Amino acid sequence: MTNNSMKKAAIILSLSIVTAVFPGQAWAEQGTSTSTPANVTSSANSNPYEVAGINDPAEFTAYFAKLQKAVEGNKPAEVADLIAYPLNLNKDNKKYVFYNKNEFIKKYDRVFTSRVRENLLAQKADKVFVNYQGIMVGDGDLWIGKQNNKLGVIAVNILNNPYDVAGINDPIVFEHNFSLLQKNVKEGKKSEVANLMVYPLKVNHNGKTMQIKTKKDFIAKYDKIINAKVKKALLAQKVDKVFVNWKGVMIGNGELWIGQFGEQVGVFVINQ
Structure with missing residues (x-):
């Protein structure tokens, strides 16, 4: 990944969970704070994902293949099952939260945009950026990690495109x-x-x-x-x-x- 790409990725979310819930509000604004991912952390052992809290590398590679297949097949319901809720969406310097599958499916095309899907499908599992916050896909389009004991997508970032x-x-x-x-x-x-x-x-x-x-x-x-x-x-x-x-x-x-x-x-x- 180029330095330019890493700078663009540095608009990523804070992973704090907003606990106040307004029932039925799928597109609720929850603030604008973001944080910058740390430098890549390498591991001397055989688990490159350990720093992200994933103990079994096979678990991640199997999950990642399943996510790519669901996205490639354009199956929102299957993708929804692979999200670790609550899901943070960062867009236009604002943060939104999706609390369940139904909320996510309704807004699928606005969350998994064409750019997000393309960068996910182009990503190799052994070339991801990893730090304590999770596993970054593309230029920060997606973050994957463990949340509430579930491995899944924890954040989606719609990167600003002036063109x-x-x-x-x-x-x-x-x-x-x-x-x-x-x-x-x-x-x-x-x-x-x-x-x-x-x-x-x-x-x-x-x-x-x-x-x-x-x-x-x-x-x-x-x-x-x-x-x-x-x-x-x-x-x-x-x-x-x-x-x-x-x-x-x-x-x-x-x-x-x-x-x-x-x-x-x-x-x-x-x-x-």
Whole structure:
């Protein structure tokens, strides 16, 4: 996991349990306090999950496989059985609590969002981050641990995504690709820059539009496409200062637009 990912994961919950219950209130706000997970704790023995209070590593790996299967099969009721209630949901700097399966199932799609599901299914059981608070999945999307003597999901964190309106699912992917784009353009690595374009790429100049259909075509016309104006705008852009709307993420004064197409996040329009 990158340092950037770990910083993003550091918005995670405090694991304190709120005991005041309002019957039937599944989406009740319970406060905004969060805490930062400690550094990864390694164990010299054969149980890497011991620090999280899990005595049998096989118990966790079997549970984790069952959770992934239920989520992959889109079975909310089965996922609900794998939650250790009360479940904390952290979203928009606020904490909400789910006290039982019925409450959770009603809000399943708002708790297990597409990002949460994707990061869970991509996670390898032997690559998780572990500390005294529990076992972290993805970039802090889920925490698993023992609560009330039950192994289960104890917290879900909906990480803020400033690029969501542009249709970009994962802010870390966008920021990684943007950083690569700046680096490769600065170093003049034409082939690597070509990999960060979405084809057909539209290049607008003096009211005319040229379509670049392939990477080979892009590389051949690289110096005409990534001209001095485009390069200057890209390299001067701060990632936290981009303009975002439903069309995509704007770089500079519109010299480049970045968006997501399928699984690819890349430049789809260049305005010279």
